[in-house]
Amino acid sequence: MTRSLVLAEVIDGVLAPVTAQAVTAAASLGGDVVLAVVTQEPHDLIEAASLVGVTEIVTVAAPGSDRDHEQALAAAAALVADVDPDQVLAGFTIRSSAYAAALGHLLDLGVVTDAIALRRDESGPLIATRSVYDGRVHAEVELDASRPGLVLVRPSTWEAAEPGGSPTVRSLAVDLPESRVRSVELVRPSGDVDLTRADVIFSVGRGVGSQENVAVFAEVAAKFGAALGSSRPIVDAGWLPASHQVGQTGTTVKPRLYVAFGISGALHHLAGMQNSQTIVVVNSDKNAPLFGHADVGAVEDIHDVVEQLNLLA
């Protein structure tokens, strides 16, 4: 019988949503699912970690912050040695990516990051699917069956496992090193928007052209009761605060309606919004890769469209 080890992601003492999604991915392979919770006070999270499909919870008390990837690496290595899994799963997030490939190297695991599907055919190798080249191509990657595999799953791709499971619980004592990366200061963004709660998001990209134009879109979005999102160049340019950014280093969103204005659809943006219920793409470039992921599209100048939208609000 196969055994999966899922490494939970804990942020600010709370289980991140991707953990329950990784549990679903692990449970789809059958067998045992061991969920490891590495954090300062793991016992506070036992109830949240008792997800349907989890057979055992293993806790590791770790004194460092949830951003300490050297601690996470040492804990994960000890957990793999202790649990002896056939595969290890975690979310494809900045915190996990910070140590996953190093873990793979140290323990000689096959590593696949940013997986969007996972399967094992009858006693064959584990096969993970990745979305590459701006989402235009899917790559099936086979993991060497002679070694455990390590797969990081793309957030918001699997459904979340429900609470209400009844796993056994035990703790594992691990000697954790002090991180060589010293924290000096943590800066949180001025939070004027929570994109994860929005039903409708209007999102602007490079095509918006200027900060003045961003203000026009912000005004029209507000009139329609939509939250304002953006791609990363808009935040890099300082035209919007980081809390507006959709994508891998921003926020992963799944609204009922996502309208992308002037966003071409780079990998890191796509990964943050492709599971939205309905996707509308407006771009003057008919070759923008994001059209390949849209339900509704228009090859138009976004400034003309927003002007017309303003009249309808």
Next chain:
Amino acid sequence: MKVLVCVTQVLEVSTYVEFTADGRAVDPAFVTALVNEADLCAVEEALVLVEHAGDGEVVLVSAGEGEADEALRSALSLGPQRAVRAWADGVVASDPRSVAAALMAVVESESPDLVLTGVQSSDTGAQSVGPVLAAMWGVACVPVGRRLSASGSTLALEREFEGGIVERVEVDLPAVVTVQVGANTPRYGSFKDKMRAKKADIDVVVPSSLPPSRTTVARLCVALTGAGRSLELIEGGPAAVAARIADLVREVQS
């Protein structure tokens, strides 16, 4: 201060795409090759660090066959002093661990104070080479970094997390940092640098040992459009587009 910057060539795939006969790579007729954007941001960070230090050099490295020279020359035109290519038969370009092992041979021969990579390659985005390279070298890795500054043997920088959270950190050198795309605006090199890049000698370093590859790209296929979505194109000009969007918003909010 000596900074080694890892650069790679990435592929942009056309809207219509075909694969090689074995189904494991995109047919070269359907790709455009360019230097990875995040790597150019890493080069810019390196050039600024060395300028501030007052002495030292920026050395580029790329793991690959002849095509890697194109990426190296293109990045050299920003102003780095030298470029080295790492390659041996047996390096698996699709396996970050294999690529990192090739790069590690150059880390050993160059003994830099700092190694930079881009946060990820824009085409396949594994975010893995930097962390593996740091593990092989036995030094700390700071992923998704920006605003690097060095003082003596200490590097200060910001690292990014999801949701716009930023942590200011310090790390002792040597270290590896993966530089966030958009961390800066890479400079255009001078005419002189561009001419120099064209003619530069690029030495090849051959890694002496490579790790076993535990992953194999078995098959590529064209992604189903948006996971089963079918695209409805709105015609009729901006007013028609706006009307359709307004209808969709009202459907959701009703």
